[in-house]
Amino acid sequence: MRLEHWTNAAEQGALAARNALAAPGTELAELDTIPYFWSDWYGHRLQFVGTPRADEEVTVGPRGPGAIVLYRRGTQLAGVLTIDRPRDIMKFRRLVMEPGSWDEALFQANERVEATV
Ligand SMILES: Cc1cc2nc3c(=O)[nH]c(=O)nc-3n(C[C@H](O)[C@H](O)[C@H](O)COP(=O)(O)OP(=O)(O)OC[C@H]3O[C@@H](n4cnc5c(N)ncnc54)[C@H](O)[C@@H]3O)c2cc1C
Incomplete structure (x- = not known):
C-alpha cells in the first residue's frame, strides 16, 4: 500500500x-x-488511523469539528477519522483491524462524543 x-x-x-x-x-x-496521519487544515486538526477502505462509514457526533468517523469492514473497525480530538484517536488504534471490534468502537465513539457535549 x-x-x-x-x-x-x-x-x-x-x-x-x-x-x-x-x-x-x-x-x-x-x-x-497501522497507518496514521495528521494534518492541520484551517485551524482544525484532522487525524486518521487505519484505512478508509470499508463497507460502511458512520459519523458519530457533529459532521465537522468534534466528529469521530468510523469505518467498518465486516465486523471490525478498519479506520477512524477524528476532527479536533487529539486525545481520542489513539484510543481507537488498538481496535483497528481487531476481529469483531466494530461494536466496541461504536460504543467508545458515542461515549467520547457524549462526554464532550
Ligand atoms: C503540500 C503538501 C502537504 C502535505 N501535508 C501533509 C500532512 O499534513 N500530513 C502528512 O502526514 N503528510 C503530508 N504531506 C506528505 C508528506 O510531506 C510526505 O509524505 C513526506 O514528506 C514524504 O517524506 P519523504 O522523506 O519520503 O520525501 P520528501 O519529504 O519529499 O523528502 C525527499 C527529499 O529528498 C530530496 N531529494 C530528491 N531527489 C534527490 C536527489 N537526487 N539527491 C538528493 N536529494 C534529493 C528532496 O529535496 C527532499 O528533501 C504533504 C505533502 C505535500 C506536498
Whole structure:
C-alpha cells in the first residue's frame, strides 16, 4: 500500500536504517504498523488511523469539528477519522483491524462524543 504521510516516511526510514545496519544473517524486520496521519487544515486538526477502505462509514457526533468517523469492514473497525480530538484517536488504534471490534468502537465513539457535549 502506498502511504504518502510523514509518519509512514519516518517509520520506513527507521526500518530501512535498522535493516541496513543489521548483522549479516539476521532476519530483516518488516514494516508492521497501522497507518496514521495528521494534518492541520484551517485551524482544525484532522487525524486518521487505519484505512478508509470499508463497507460502511458512520459519523458519530457533529459532521465537522468534534466528529469521530468510523469505518467498518465486516465486523471490525478498519479506520477512524477524528476532527479536533487529539486525545481520542489513539484510543481507537488498538481496535483497528481487531476481529469483531466494530461494536466496541461504536460504543467508545458515542461515549467520547457524549462526554464532550
Ligand atoms: C503540500 C503538501 C502537504 C502535505 N501535508 C501533509 C500532512 O499534513 N500530513 C502528512 O502526514 N503528510 C503530508 N504531506 C506528505 C508528506 O510531506 C510526505 O509524505 C513526506 O514528506 C514524504 O517524506 P519523504 O522523506 O519520503 O520525501 P520528501 O519529504 O519529499 O523528502 C525527499 C527529499 O529528498 C530530496 N531529494 C530528491 N531527489 C534527490 C536527489 N537526487 N539527491 C538528493 N536529494 C534529493 C528532496 O529535496 C527532499 O528533501 C504533504 C505533502 C505535500 C506536498
